[in-house]
Amino acid sequence: MKQRYNWKILNCPDEFSQQVLVDDLNIHPSLAKVLVLREIDSYRKARQFFKPSLDDLHDPFLLTGMRDAVKRIIKALTDNEKILIYGDYDVDGTNAAAMLYLFLNEIGGNVQIYIPNRFKEGYGISKSGIDEAIQNGNKLIISVDCGITAIEETEYAKNYGIDLIICDHHEPGEVLPKALAVLDPLKPGCPYPYKYLSGAGVTFKLMQAISSSIGMKDLPFKYLDFVAVAGAADIVPLTDENRILVKFGLEKLNNDPRPGFKALIEKAGLKLGNISSSQIVFGLAPRINAVGRLGDANRAIQLLLSKDYEEALHYAEILDKENRNRREIDEEILNEAIQKVENEINLDEETAIILHKEDWHLGVIGIVASRLVEKFYRPSILLTSVDGILKGSARSIPDFNLYEALKECEDILLQFGGHKAAAGLSIHYDKINDFKKRFNEVAKKNLTPEQLIPTLEIEAIVEL
Known part of the structure; x- marks a missing residue:
């Protein structure tokens, strides 16, 4: 399914500040607009953005x-x-x-x-x-x-x-x-x-x-x-x-780098000296998360506290192996979840995706929920069975506050917690249909059809 987008060209909220930045920083108006859209609307804020300083940390x-x-x-x-x-x-x-x-x-x-x-x-x-x-x-x-x-x-x-x-x-x-x-x-x-x-x-x-x-x-x-x-x-x-x-x-x-990070960077195939935030997100973070998703997260602690490189490399290899295992489980559940959406949910009538399968791995369903959001652009909740109750992970789209939605269902739930974009929850088996009905009602009430199409925000138009 090819994703459609609503294109939205953003207007500058403060043209006076935009011009001040053009003059003070000697920059192009398009760049000044991009900064103002990020609430960087003065020389001082621009200086803090481009030249961060530890002196600017808050008390x-x-x-x-x-x-x-x-x-x-x-x-x-x-x-x-x-x-x-x-x-x-x-x-x-x-x-x-x-x-x-x-x-x-x-x-x-x-x-x-x-x-x-x-x-x-x-x-x-x-x-x-x-x-x-x-x-x-x-x-x-x-x-x-x-x-x-x-x-x-x-x-x-x-x-x-x-x-x-x-x-x-x-x-x-x-x-x-x-x-x-x-x-x-x-x-x-x-x-x-x-x-x-x-x-x-x-x-x-x-x-x-x-x-x-x-x-x-x-x-x-x-x-x-x-x-x-x-x-x-x-x-x-x-x-x-x-x-x-x-x-x-x-x-x-x-x-x-301390030994743990150095070893993990090596196992991830990354180059020390050029590690960026995106490389952390896609290279280091999945390996640290994997041991907690599939078993004991104390193995990540052991890596982070390692005092020498050889010890760190031992734990980095464990994290890397668990991440490979996690990816296999992830792919299997994702394929099953997509099939369930296509066979069991009418997205013309239901605003949210709520799925349950007895043997889905609790440590991986959060990742799969995120991938369902990417594919179908709907708030998505995956549930699995743990010790006689259902436990799950929820992920959302930008215009839908998951935490507030779950709060409207709290009389049905055993427990929930999280924030606007991601949350965890648990529920009794016999409440699952009530929860699906209530959550979909909340989602339908708070989301318009337009909000179920992702928005591509255009901050500035640049002539090449």
């Missing part, structure tokens, strides 16, 4: 809860308390966890990492993960890239005398966890000026705040390679602060 203490988080962590460092870093099994979550581990270890922390099992625990903080902390004698848990919806789990931890600091970048629900501190720029009332950090980006801001409080202001910058890999892989917009973090992170990655 980490603008994140509400940061002072409480720093105070508690410094106390844990001083008292030699056991600190548990609770990560996630994707690129953002593993990089954030490894980065914070190395940072806290460097300043004298007694630190361990916990990565949940995708299949046994699912996404986010789990009670079994907290049980591990109880068993280890941890009195402080710092979650990275997860935790913003962990209401019950936070109370469970508090009942055992464990303080929880949450570093997350996902959409919060109506109620926030009553943790010691919740660091999330999307939190209601948070004055932090930039809202689109990755999970590792929020974690980096915590490291910045700790460092400035102990007189080691520049220490976190050596870990920016983790932030660059996480940010690129999580497809955060490379604007404002993200642009600065990724720019300097790529310099570190290319000029002074």
Whole structure:
């Protein structure tokens, strides 16, 4: 099926700013228009865009809860308390966890990492993960890239005398966890000026705040390679602060790679010194993600923490092999899913694609959902059976907010979480038809036929 596009020629929202940029930067009006369309509408913003500087990073203490988080962590460092870093099994979550581990270890922390099992625990903080902390004698848990919806789990931890600091970048629900501190720029009332950090980006801001409080202001910058890999892989917009973090992170990655990244770059067949954000997305990220998708994501942690090249190469080979396995499973499920769409769904009547098959691999269906969106341009949800319930991944198109749509179905769902473009969910078998009906009603209500055709935005017309 050949994809149609609606062509949309964008108008310049501020012709005065466009002309100012033409004059101040001595550039062509078309380039000035492209910049203004990206909200780069002054000489200062243009300078920050073309010449990113670490001096332009925002004050980490603008994140509400940061002072409480720093105070508690410094106390844990001083008292030699056991600190548990609770990560996630994707690129953002593993990089954030490894980065914070190395940072806290460097300043004298007694630190361990916990990565949940995708299949046994699912996404986010789990009670079994907290049980591990109880068993280890941890009195402080710092979650990275997860935790913003962990209401019950936070109370469970508090009942055992464990303080929880949450570093997350996902959409919060109506109620926030009553943790010691919740660091999330999307939190209601948070004055932090930039809202689109990755999970590792929020974690980096915590490291910045700790460092400035102990007189080691520049220490976190050596870990920016983790932030660059996480940010690129999580497809955060490379604007404002993200642009600065990724720019300097790529310099570190290319000029002074740690053993894990160096080995992974080699196994991916890439050339060190020229690694870009797109090469991270298509070369490094799938290999890091693969081990969490098909099994134990701690293998990615071992790669990232490797101290020598030989050890790193061992884990890089494991990641590469698992990625090849993942691609085979991915292709098989995609072919089955396309066949099911063509045989079971009337896209003239149903706005969304919702598919279920008992034996689809939970770790891969998110990728396949994304590929269905590319092919059919519809919000797509794939579900599989896990321990008597249905678990799934959802992906969306730009004009449809998945998180809000799932929220309208929350009385039917067991659990859900995520953001506008991607989400995870679980549901009882006997609710699947109710969910399909409700979700399609929400999609039909919020999407016009025009919005079901992808838009190709034309920012400027250039004569050649």
